[in-house]
Amino acid sequence: xxxxxxxxxxxxxxxxxxxxxxxxxxxxxxxxxxxxxxxxxxxxxxxxxxxxxxxxxxxxxxxxxxxxxxxxxxxxxxxxxxxxxxxxxxxxxxxxxxxxxxxxxxxxxxxxxxxxxxxxxxxxxxxxxxxxxxxxxxxxxxxxxxxxxxxxxxxxxxxxxxxxxxxxxxxxxxxxxxxxxxxxxxxxxxxxxxxxxxxxxxxxxxxxxxxxxxxxxxxxxxxxxxxxxxxxxxxxxxxxxxxxxxxxxxxxxxxxxxxxxxxxxxxxxxxxxxxxxxxxxxxxxxxxxxxxxxxxxxxxxxxxxxxxxx
Amino acid sequence: xxxxxxxxxxxxxxxxxxxxxxxxxxxxxxxxxxxxxxxxxxxxxxxxxxxxxxxxxxxxxxxxxxxxxxxxxxxxxxxxxxxxxxxxxxxxxxxxxxxxxxxxxxxxxxxxxxxxxxxxxxxxxxxxxxxxxxxxxxxxxxxxxxxxxxxxxxxxxxxxxxxxxxxxxxxxxxxxxxxxxxxxxxxxxxxxxxxxxxxxxxxxxxxxxxxxxxxxxxxxxxxxxxxxxxxxxxxxxxxxxxxxxxxxxxxxxxxxxxxxxxxxxxxxxxxxxxxxxxxxxxxxxxxxxxxxxxxxxxxxxxxxxxxxxxxxxxx
Numbered sequence: 001x002x003x004x005x006x007x008x009x010x011x012x013x014x015x016x017x018x019x020x021x022x023x024x025x026x027x028x029x030x031x032x033x034x035x036x037x038x039x040x041x042x043x044x045x046x047x048x049x050x051x052x053x054x055x056x057x058x059x060x061x062x063x064x065x066x067x068x069x070x071x072x073x074x075x076x077x078x079x080x081x082x083x084x085x086x087x088x089x090x091x092x093x094x095x096x097x098x099x100x101x102x103x104x105x106x107x108x109x110x111x112x113x114x115x116x117x118x119x120x121x122x123x124x125x126x127x128x129x130x131x132x133x134x135x136x137x138x139x140x141x142x143x144x145x146x147x148x149x150x151x152x153x154x155x156x157x158x159x160x161x162x163x164x165x166x167x168x169x170x171x172x173x174x175x176x177x178x179x180x181x182x183x184x185x186x187x188x189x190x191x192x193x194x195x196x197x198x199x200x201x202x203x204x205x206x207x208x209x210x211x212x213x214x215x216x217x218x219x220x221x222x223x224x225x226x227x228x229x230x231x232x233x234x235x236x237x238x239x240x241x242x243x244x245x246x247x248x249x250x251x252x253x254x255x256x257x258x259x260x261x262x263x264x265x266x267x268x269x270x271x272x273x274x275x276x277x278x279x280x281x282x283x284x285x286x287x288x289x290x291x292x293x294x295x296x297x298x299x300x301x302x303x304x305x306x307x308x309x310x
Numbered sequence: 311x312x313x314x315x316x317x318x319x320x321x322x323x324x325x326x327x328x329x330x331x332x333x334x335x336x337x338x339x340x341x342x343x344x345x346x347x348x349x350x351x352x353x354x355x356x357x358x359x360x361x362x363x364x365x366x367x368x369x370x371x372x373x374x375x376x377x378x379x380x381x382x383x384x385x386x387x388x389x390x391x392x393x394x395x396x397x398x399x400x401x402x403x404x405x406x407x408x409x410x411x412x413x414x415x416x417x418x419x420x421x422x423x424x425x426x427x428x429x430x431x432x433x434x435x436x437x438x439x440x441x442x443x444x445x446x447x448x449x450x451x452x453x454x455x456x457x458x459x460x461x462x463x464x465x466x467x468x469x470x471x472x473x474x475x476x477x478x479x480x481x482x483x484x485x486x487x488x489x490x491x492x493x494x495x496x497x498x499x500x501x502x503x504x505x506x507x508x509x510x511x512x513x514x515x516x517x518x519x520x521x522x523x524x525x526x527x528x529x530x531x532x533x534x535x536x537x538x539x540x541x542x543x544x545x546x547x548x549x550x551x552x553x554x555x556x557x558x559x560x561x562x563x564x565x566x567x568x569x570x571x572x573x574x575x576x577x578x579x580x581x582x583x584x585x586x587x588x589x590x591x592x593x594x595x596x597x598x599x600x601x602x603x604x605x606x607x608x609x610x611x612x613x614x615x616x617x618x619x620x621x622x623x624x625x
């Protein structure tokens with residue numbers, strides 16, 4: 001294991017800003033794994049820390065195939081993590097909206113550029129990332145409907161779902177999109193949580209990364225003989241369940257649960273009087289893929305996304 | 311007449327309402343032209359607040375000269391304005407990256423769609439921004455090169471100092487102005503002053519420009535002031551960027567909109583702890599400073615200013 005500084009900025013009153021990477025193996029740049037870009041992505045940090053631990057063990061046991069280099073960057077944004085702020089401390093910009101970066105540009109453009117220069121040549125890129133809304137997901141691989149990544153390779157993670165996302169204009173400045181522009185097969189990996197640690201889904205994500213790399217012959221890892229088939233879903237095919245009222249959000253189901261049409265999913269409760277203002281029902285038979293988790297919710301908010309039965 | 315543009319209930323005993331004020335002549339005529347003044351998409355940009363107030367005041371003072379419709383939208387992001395937040399509080403989303411919105415979408419998309427629907431069809435829209443809290447801007451209009459032909463003739467009449475026709479970018483397709491311009495409603499984006507403050511001088515200058523545009527559109531037949539002739543830049547090489555070479559405290563030494571020669575000192579980046587000057591910031595070109603850093607703390611890379619090269623305005 002080789003620990004190296006990927007990018008550094010001098011701090012005025014704070015310690016210098018450092019993006020630290022961990023390299024395993026040697027040879028061609030095979031796989032790069034990137035963790036947090038935002039200060040609240042604690043689960044993503046935890047997942048990467050578990051991967052660093054696992055790769056250290058694999059390397060010591062000689063289980064990384066010859067000629068393959070793996071780089072793990074647990075956090076691209078320790079400054080924001082340490083002050084519990086989602087975006088960049090001074091100007092509130094999002095590093096994951098700055099790729100491919102610009103070395104003469106503003107601070108987060110420079111960070112994106114400094115990081116991207118180190119990771120752009122890898123054959124495969126895996127990013128642990130989060131959704132803009134507070135909520136829980138079924139663990140899944142997300143990939144864009146545009147670009148270089150293939151569904152066939154996404155299936156090699158053997159996660160329960162592969163979600164294909166339609167590219168929006170703002171996606172063009174993300175790491176995932178730009179990786180693909182520079183011929184890296186890029187996959188975003190979503191675990192259940194973001195702001196709290198869920199060891200179970202973190203363990204699942206570590207296992208899925210091992211399965212992916214094992215199937216590509218990059219590591220030697222025995223994970224059982226039966227290959228799990230991921231279900232491929234297009235994000236626009238998911239069924240959203242929206243609130244009509246704002247109020248206290250009381251969930252009646254769990255993420256991953258199978259629900260039949262008509263199953264009560266959640267109540268929206270009057271914040272002062274405790275009465276139920278609205279009950280949300282499952283509009284289809286299907287599985288709860290995403291669920292809002294904040295105790296309060298706004299009207300017109302998609303608090304559930306269901307994967308309907310085919 | 312105060313109207314509701316769109317609204318949504320919030321969780322605890324509050325309704326979020328986007329409001330506008332419509333000012334019309336006493337006698338309503340068919341086919342009257344409409345100008346819409348929009349501001350507050352970013353909650354920390356307040357320069358447009360004064361313009362909305364001052365414009366309404368001048369119109370009312372001589373209401374007999376009003377021949378069309380003036381819609382004033384002073385607060386597209388009321389929660390942001392109330393909490394000194396650039397984006398939409400709670401969602402941490404930039405409203406100006408959510409357009410054209412979606413009536414069937416989540417709360418933020420629903421609100422964005424309501425705004426576009428209400429403003430669409432105006433003969434001209436002025437979307438007033440105030441840079442951000444870090445930079446002061448000379449009154450200027452920014453135009454996507456895709457809409458150069460339609461918008462520059464309007465921009466010339468807006469009494470701003472500078473018109474910046476910039477390159478197209480996919481990311482900017484989610485802005486309010488792009489949504490309107492790409493669907494046939496002309497929208498000028500004004501940047502002036504600095505976040506969290508009102509610069510009355512700039513507000514008066516732009517209000518003169520809006521009155522002038524109203525005159526040209528046939529919405530106002532009263533007296534207007536002739537617009538100053540703006541510098542128009544279409545060449546990306548016209549603009550030179552000043553980014554901090556190191557983290558520190560930026561101390562400005564020149565004034566905004568000052569002509570500089572290559573090598574002139576613009577300011578210093580200092581370290582108050584060690585007492586050292588970390589860098590002297592020099593002008594990289596002969597030109598005029600149209601953006602200057604207001605917030606003194608800089609990280610390496612922070613934007614400290616923008617210069618318009620001399621060739622762009624002395625040609």
